[in-house]
Amino acid sequence: MNARNCRKCGRVFNYISGMPLCPSCREEMEQKFQAVKEYIQNNKDTTIKTVAEECEVDESQIRQWVREERLVFSDDSSIVMQCEICGAPIRTGRYCDKCKQDTMRSLASAGRQPKAPLQPQKKDRENPRMRFLDNR
Secondary structure, three states: OOEEEOOOOOOEEEOOOOOOOOHHHHHHHHHHHHHHHHHHHHOOOOOHHHHHHHHOOOHHHHHHHHHOOOOOOOOOOOOOEEOOOOOOEEOOOOOOHHHHHHHHHHHHHHHHOOOOOOOOOOOOOOOOOOOOOOOO
C-alpha cells in the first residue's frame, strides 16, 4: 500500500497514480474543471483571470488544464496561450503545431540514423609481436 498525504487537505489516502489528491479532493477538482469548461463555453470573450475569479480556481490550475490539453479554447475566444518553444499563439497544449512536427521529425530521424559500418582494424606492423621500450 502506498499511503500519502493529500496535497490539498492533508488527509492520508491510498495513492495509486496521478496528482497526489485524496478521492474527495479529486472529485472537487473535477467539479471545478467542469465549471471552468462550461464558463469558457458560455463566455468566449473572457480572460483567464476572470474565469479564475468567477469559478474560484487558481489561474495556474487553469493553465495546467490547458497544458494537459483538457481545456481547448475556440478560435473566437480571446484567451490565447503561447508556445513554449517559439512563442506563437496556441489554443491548447504546450507547443504549436509547427514545433510539435519539428520535434517529432527530429526524434524520428534520431532513431533512424545509420550506424557507421565497422571497419577492420589496421595492423600497425606486419609482425604483431609484443614490443618493449628500451629503458637506458
